Amino acid sequence: xxxxxxxxxxxxxxxxxxxxxxxxxAAVMEANIGADGFEIRDQGSFKKSQPGRVELVFxxxxxxxxxxxxxxxxxxxxxxxxxxxxxxPAPESAWRDKxxxxxxxxYVTPRIVIVPSWEKHEPTTAEVVLNLDPGRxxxxxQHESTRLxxxxxxxxxxxxxxxxxxxDVGCGSxxxxxxxxxxxxxxxxxxxxxxxxxxxxxxxxxxxNGLESRVRGETRxxxxxxxKYDVVLANIQLDVLEGLLPELxxxxxxxxxxxxxxxxxxxxxxxxxxxxxxxxxxEFAVWGRGAEGEWTAxxxxxxx
Ligand SMILES: C[S@@+](CC[C@H](N)C(=O)[O-])C[C@H]1O[C@@H](n2cnc3c(N)ncnc32)[C@H](O)[C@@H]1O
Numbered sequence: 001x002x003x004x005x006x007x008x009x010x011x012x013x014x015x016x017x018x019x020x021x022x023x024x025x026a027a028v029m030e031a032n033i034g035a036d037g038f039e040i041r042d043q044g045s046f047k048k049s050q051p052g053r054v055e056l057v058f059x060x061x062x063x064x065x066x067x068x069x070x071x072x073x074x075x076x077x078x079x080x081x082x083x084x085x086x087x088x089p090a091p092e093s094a095w096r097d098k099x100x101x102x103x104x105x106x107y108v109t110p111r112i113v114i115v116p117s118w119e120k121h122e123p124t125t126a127e128v129v130l131n132l133d134p135g136r137x138x139x140x141x142q143h144e145s146t147r148l149x150x151x152x153x154x155x156x157x158x159x160x161x162x163x164x165x166x167x168d169v170g171c172g173s174x175x176x177x178x179x180x181x182x183x184x185x186x187x188x189x190x191x192x193x194x195x196x197x198x199x200x201x202x203x204x205x206x207x208x209n210g211l212e213s214r215v216r217g218e219t220r221x222x223x224x225x226x227x228k229y230d231v232v233l234a235n236i237q238l239d240v241l242e243g244l245l246p247e248l249x250x251x252x253x254x255x256x257x258x259x260x261x262x263x264x265x266x267x268x269x270x271x272x273x274x275x276x277x278x279x280x281x282x283e284f285a286v287w288g289r290g291a292e293g294e295w296t297a298x299x300x301x302x303x304x
Pocket of ligand 1: 176195240244
């Protein structure tokens with residue numbers, strides 16, 4: 001199939017046997033594929049894969065599709081012999097908006113409610129409403145790790161934790177920052193992400209909630225940031241958190257809270273052990289642990 005390379009969105013689809021999903025996903029995550037979006041399609045997705053197979057879908061626009069296909073092929077070569085890679089046009093509106101049908105108003109806690117920007121909702125005065133259009137950034141609230149962070153924020157605010165400065169590392173759609181700024185109306189926040197598009201989307205979401213004057217969004221590395229924060233959030237995967245842990249710890253104010261998520265069950269123990277081996281880490285105590293499905297979050301309190 002001929003695909004016009006410049007302006008049209010295309011999907012480069014690698015179909016693999018289901019049993020190779022974990023290895024194949026790990027292989028493409030490690031390789032620098034350079035697509036604009038990535039999705040794993042299986043039998044549970046709204047666009048289903050073939051039975052017994054899983055599709056790794058790389059969505060892209062304006063890139064060299066042949067080179068992209070080659071990088072996917074190279075990344076998957078060691079994993080399995082039965083990879084089929086096809087390229088199909090994906091008009092932006094078709095793939096971009098389809099998921100919106102499945103994204104409705106929903107409550108993460110009795111008071112925190114997520115409202116997609118295209119849905120209507122009449123909140124009660126007690127509700128903390130997160131208005132959101134995540135676009136292609138991570139963070140709709142539909143992932144367990146995001147929900148664990150939102151529940152942790154709700155819990156620590158309910159227990160009387162005071163926050164004036166919030167840091168959200170790996171902000172994605174900005175969902176956690178929106179929640180924090182609404183839970184603590186006197187607070188200000190810094191959002192960081194390595195992905196420039198995520199920072200842009202996050203700023204748009206902060207604007208959607210009328211919070212843009214209380215936040216700074218940056219692609220700056222955490223190590224280049226100064227200052228201390230009463231709440232530090234990091235919902236990123238284990239290997240990244242392990243690398244960032246000393247810098248995360250350094251940014252937590254005495255009496256402050258560090259919330260880490262994006263961890264599979266059991267991985268929080270590895271971070272706790274790493275923290276215990278750090279001098280500053282001994283000032284932290286576990287305030288709480290959250291779990292949903294195979295995901296966990298760790299909530300740490302830094303003594304005063
Ligand atoms: C799982 S998403 C979390 C998004 C959102 N905070 C949430 O809770 O739904 C992780 C985000 O971390 C970003 N990220 C990955 N490595 C990072 C790093 N070293 N520093 C900052 N952000 C990073 C990714 O681009 C992605 O937007």
